[in-house]
Amino acid sequence: MRDVAARAGVSAMTVSRVLKGSGRVGDSTRQRVLDAVSDLGYRRNETARNLRLGRQSGLVGLVVTNLANPFYAQLALGAEEVVQEHGLRLVLGNTAEQLAREQDLVQDLVSRRANGLIVVPSGSDQQHLSPAALDSTPLVLAARPPAGIEADTVLVDDFGGARAATARLVADGHTRVGFLGNPPTLFTGAERFRGWWSALEEAGIQPRDTWVRRGPYDVVTAEAAARELLDRADGPTAVFCANNRLTLGACRAVRGLGSAAALGGFDAVESADLLGVPLTLASYDPAEIGRRAARLLMDRVSDDPGARPTGPPRRTIIPTSLAEFTA
Amino acid sequence: MRDVAARAGVSAMTVSRVLKGSGRVGDSTRQRVLDAVSDLGYRRNETARNLRLGRQSGLVGLVVTNLANPFYAQLALGAEEVVQEHGLRLVLGNTAEQLAREQDLVQDLVSRRANGLIVVPSGSDQQHLSPAALDSTPLVLAARPPAGIEADTVLVDDFGGARAATARLVADGHTRVGFLGNPPTLFTGAERFRGWWSALEEAGIQPRDTWVRRGPYDVVTAEAAARELLDRADGPTAVFCANNRLTLGACRAVRGLGSAAALGGFDAVESADLLGVPLTLASYDPAEIGRRAARLLMDRVSDDPGARPTGPPRRTIIPTSLAEFTA
DNA sequence: CTGTTAGCGCCTTCAC
DNA sequence: GTGAAGGCGCTAACAG
Numbered sequence A, B: 001m002r003d004v005a006a007r008a009g010v011s012a013m014t015v016s017r018v019l020k021g022s023g024r025v026g027d028s029t030r031q032r033v034l035d036a037v038s039d040l041g042y043r044r045n046e047t048a049r050n051l052r053l054g055r056q057s058g059l060v061g062l063v064v065t066n067l068a069n070p071f072y073a074q075l076a077l078g079a080e081e082v083v084q085e086h087g088l089r090l091v092l093g094n095t096a097e098q099l100a101r102e103q104d105l106v107q108d109l110v111s112r113r114a115n116g117l118i119v120v121p122s123g124s125d126q127q128h129l130s131p132a133a134l135d136s137t138p139l140v141l142a143a144r145p146p147a148g149i150e151a152d153t154v155l156v157d158d159f160g161g162a163r164a165a166t167a168r169l170v171a172d173g174h175t176r177v178g179f180l181g182n183p184p185t186l187f188t189g190a191e192r193f194r195g196w197w198s199a200l201e202e203a204g205i206q207p208r209d210t211w212v213r214r215g216p217y218d219v220v221t222a223e224a225a226a227r228e229l230l231d232r233a234d235g236p237t238a239v240f241c242a243n244n245r246l247t248l249g250a251c252r253a254v255r256g257l258g259s260a261a262a263l264g265g266f267d268a269v270e271s272a273d274l275l276g277v278p279l280t281l282a283s284y285d286p287a288e289i290g291r292r293a294a295r296l297l298m299d300r301v302s303d304d305p306g307a308r309p310t311g312p313p314r315r316t317i318i319p320t321s322l323a324e325f326t327a
Numbered sequence C: 001c002t003g004t005t006a007g008c009g010c011c012t013t014c015a016c
Numbered sequence D: 001g002t003g004a005a006g007g008c009g010c011t012a013a014c015a016g
Helices: A002-008 A012-020 A027-040 A046-053 A070-085 A099-111 A158-171 A187-202 A219-230 A244-257 A286-300 B002-008 B012-020 B027-040 B046-053 B070-085 B099-111 B158-171 B187-202 B219-230 B244-257 B286-300
Strands: A059-064 A089-094 A116-119 A139-142 A152-156 A177-181 A212-214 A238-241 A262-266 A279-283 A315-318 A321-325 B059-064 B089-094 B116-119 B139-142 B152-156 B177-181 B212-214 B238-241 B262-266 B279-283 B315-318 B321-325
Touching: A002 A012, A002 A027, A012 A027, A046 B046, A059 A070, A059 A099, A059 A286, A070 A089, A070 A286, A070 B070, A070 B089, A089 A099, A089 B070, A099 A116, A116 A286, A139 A286, A152 A158, A152 A286, A158 A177, A158 A187, A158 A238, A158 A262, A158 A279, A158 A321, A177 A187, A177 A219, A177 A244, A187 A212, A212 A219, A219 A238, A219 A244, A238 A244, A244 A262, A244 A279, A286 A315, B002 B012, B002 B027, B012 B027, B059 B070, B059 B099, B059 B286, B070 B089, B070 B286, B089 B099, B099 B116, B116 B286, B139 B286, B152 B158, B152 B286, B158 B177, B158 B187, B158 B238, B158 B262, B158 B279, B158 B321, B177 B187, B177 B219, B177 B244, B187 B212, B212 B219, B219 B238, B219 B244, B238 B244, B244 B262, B244 B279, B286 B315
Parallel strands: A059 A089, A059 A116, A116 A139, A139 A152, A152 A315, A177 A212, A177 A238, A238 A262, A262 A279, B059 B089, B059 B116, B116 B139, B139 B152, B152 B315, B177 B212, B177 B238, B238 B262, B262 B279
Antiparallel strands: A089 B089, A279 A321, B279 B321
């Protein structure tokens, strides 16, 4: 900036004013400064600027557990969309479900004076997300609820979606509906299990343990589990699958067995209508989680760290909608 | 830091030394400082630190055209993986294929003193990516080649993949193979078209214009275009589709028509074996593009902006592999 | 309308 | 082993 000032024959202050745009500067002076700027290819150092202005970095941190999962990629996409509308940038961090990495990432983002944080917490120990640990950096939790802290949160209607999809299977005439899902230690795993259970109870059907398979399944292991469920005379005639990996695995099982079973599922599945299996899906837009989370965050963010809007923690639940595909 | 110093009864300088770890500080002093730090919940301001050290920001910018496309999401994932291994953070920017947004984003990243940039250029005007415009920030281009500038680049073997998939269709007995693809203005569109063309020529088949449909298709419009191609007695008996959106659209067309046509495709398609259409796919791992791009970038990045490794521009081509699925 | 002074939070250099 | 001075690049606040 000094160089520009020298070349334009003015002081650094004048250059600063011209670049800010709002200062009162003579037309000819302004022009000389602008010329010098473009001659020298000068670009203001935003880092120094933020430091002087006592501002945050203009960065919003997004910490997710597993970017390889398209779900989180979509979430990131939605968050980026909203964040950039506010002139902020998204910094992406992947924790691979490791608490230590989550802690490091969050610390780093706070040290960088991020304007806000969107975190998919990897566990129930969330002390590193307390306002004290965060230096009061605004925080929004996504996909999983807060534990021991207060924070704005965006969740999916795991319970309602699972219940609705299961209820639809029952309405279609199935009286033995299995459950293929995540371990109950996972929030979504527990909620979706509850939804399945409720739908059956409400239909006067007593859920049976032998209809249930829960584990950290991928597509391949889910297929095997689904086969166990379906490959017996008195087994379920339909299975509710708690996420799209499981749904795909179960589809393979149904096709492989030549079974007439119907499937329920959580999350959208691409080309569901081409898979040749009757499917009832409770789906939603993962990007919407990112968008909502970012909007909640933007409400709390302020250029002046001293004057951040406060208020009680808010919770947004993304509804799911049912889509039915015939074989 | 002053507060910490006061509480520990030392000067700010001593605190700085303790925090850096390498300075010579008395054991009892160090302990007092550490205590004060944790009492106050103090965290060093990385922004100020970088400013003073004349360092870059520790940020790597990733600018893509369309994050909604899972392809770019995977690319981001791969880049994040490598970047974080180097202790850097990934900043994500989406341009929505708008040159102006790309220019703004790149400028902003440079102003923030990003350590490096990975860009999927949205057009053939790349002057805003010249070393001068970038203030010599290291740059790697991904998925599309440089135009009028020099830069490390990571590309997919668009030509080879398209040729191999098409050749396989020919080897399977098809003599009339259609092409469903992107406009030739797109680099990948042109390359994949060339691949298709070459495979036919090499097999002694003269490609015909009536076998070709090119446009900015989505799944729905691709289906219509595929129907045009397939729904005539003397039309193609197989179609090569230049990306996975098009492949899915064409699948719908084949299924809808009850056609016996086979398809070739570029990019992986999930559950390809369940779609009920004979498919030959040239696929690769999109995350690998991100990883390779990030590695090339890391080679050029240096903590000291004055001493960045230089060298001639390098180009990495990601190979594709052929996978065949029967109906 | 423009320049001078001072300082954001940190660290290098040089004293002690 | 520790502290004081000075400055990284920028901009409020106050001159003039």
